[in-house]
Amino acid sequence: MSAPGRLPRWADYGLLPLLNLCAALLISGLVIRLIGESPWAALKLMAAGAFGAQDSVGYTLFYATDFVFTGLAVAVAVHAGVFNIGGEGQAYIGGLGVGLVGLAFGSWSPWIVVPLGIAAACAFGAAWAFVPAWLQARRGSHIVITTIMFNFIASALMTYLLVNVLIKPGQQSPESREFGPGAVMPSVHQALGMIGIPFAPSPFNLASLLALAACLLVWVFIWRTRWGYALRVFGQNPQAALYAGISPQRTILVSMLISGGLAGCLGVNELMGSEHRILLDFPGGAGFVGIAVALMGRNHPAGILAASLLFGALYQGGSQLAFDMPHVNRDMVVLIQGLVILFCGALENIFRVPLAALLCRAGGSGRT
């Protein structure tokens, strides 16, 4: 972003997102006050709901796992200067891949089926990202628009498949039958239980390890490989990249395929890890949370990890809040998410420019 304010790294990665978050929370607090509840009490209830008990921590981390995948998906594309809004659809189709593996090979050993499911999630998600990517690379179609269109096409396709093809026979609601026992990602409480540590049951599962691995791999890829370097050069300055012999087409395709694959992994966490069947609209907006997470995490895996935890806590705390405050529901969290996108993304210069000026005056250390 060609922002006039350049900040030292600690301010860019720490202080600025924090200020943005505070602004978002402040406005949400005003809305809660408008509704007639106490914002402070709401915040305390949310914190307790997200971290107050073992199972609520489990839920928080389960949601956070979703958001790591979708956040990384957005970030990888952003590094190449591509805005992938299609995470929701790619996650949905990725889940189809997981589901097909689970339904077809569910009776095999988990040692085979789980890796197969992960591979299918990546492949299906990447395939769904491929078409918009190819159209952008080869035909110059605006990728923001095409990825949005592909979200709707994915939704229609999945509704069709669930209603007509995959539905469990003799059932009303459009859901597939349960996966076989092999296609189950072990949950964390089971895994901890095996080594003798008791932990309250929750959908928190070992897909979270996959999310951590994805963070590490994305970091290595973006900052430690030649391909990642090409991606960043292209994202910063497509003209320079062209002169450096970096192919724009290939860069867009590579970034979008990785992005789609990462988004697809959401299906591993949600379907293999928790639901064990294919459901209608299981991504439930997590693809869009990814935008907020990537913006707040400054497109860096460490930042994305932190922002995912925050949003995991918001989602879990928010559903708890709905129990305790009858006039507040989980939609409040969606509002906070939108505000975070507004302040971290579109309005970031509001804080960035004065902050840069302030730091510059405070000691001339504003430039790095």
Added chain:
Amino acid sequence: MEAFREIILLLAATIRVATPLVLAALAGLFSERSGMIDLGLEGKMLAAAFASAAVAAATGSAWLGLGAGVAAGAALALVIAFACVTHRGNQVVAAMAINIMVAGLAPALALAWFNQGGQTPQLDGPGQRFLGLAWPWSQAARRHPLPGLAYAELLSGHNVIVYFAAALVPASAWVLYRTRFGLRLRAVGENPLAVDTAGISVGALRYQASIISGVLCGVAGTYISTAASAGFVRDMTAGKGYLALAALIFGKWRPYPTLGACLLFAFADAGAARLQGVALPVVGVVPVQFIIALPYILTVLLLAGFVGEAIAPKAIGAPYIKEK
């Protein structure tokens, strides 16, 4: 005779479905022609749908509801313009922020104010909704199918917003192609530097375009909650904002072709409801979901240059930086 009746009813349904699409697509036409990507149609419409239904429920007046809807749409448009024009923020990000914020805020406020699980109360009092206006002799005319039924169903019987939307298409074309404002608007979307050099404020034009977009989205949202249905429910715009954007692209950012695209998409939508499980000649039973996805597929094909070519305003998406 029965088939003819069916066709007339299908066309009447098409008009009803097309109305919010036309309004939102024309809203997008103004802002996109000024060089701003308008992904926020959905959020502005949803906010207006909530505001108008809430005010109509509270005051009993659909017209006050319309005012509230327009105000809500315009207010959000100002937020977008403030972020994207004044602070040169990313337009796509700003629009997504608005869409997501509204998706959360509207049901949250609805729950707090009306305590009905995130809906507004049913609008059933007199004057709370925009109802169809029966034209003279339309009841009597129904008996004669060809001119009569068509007159009764297609021309007569719609609410005032439908007629407003119909009139807005030539009005927009006139503003865009026949007025000084329209010329400047088109210029600022193609080459803001030239407009700036001529001594006209790029920012002011984009603010104006954004507000027009907000106002029209406000009317569209009001139509959805107080005319097409009787009250606000969660996510009730259901992607119509994006569909309108697709229609705008399909219409190549021009008023009449955009109207055509809206009618086509609305026809597909109205037809999908009637075609459920019906076998068509040649193709057999077409899945409803395919028809629902058809506008999006067509738009992608168009953007890909496989059917015609869609050329966006040249400066779209880029914030204008004066001193560059």
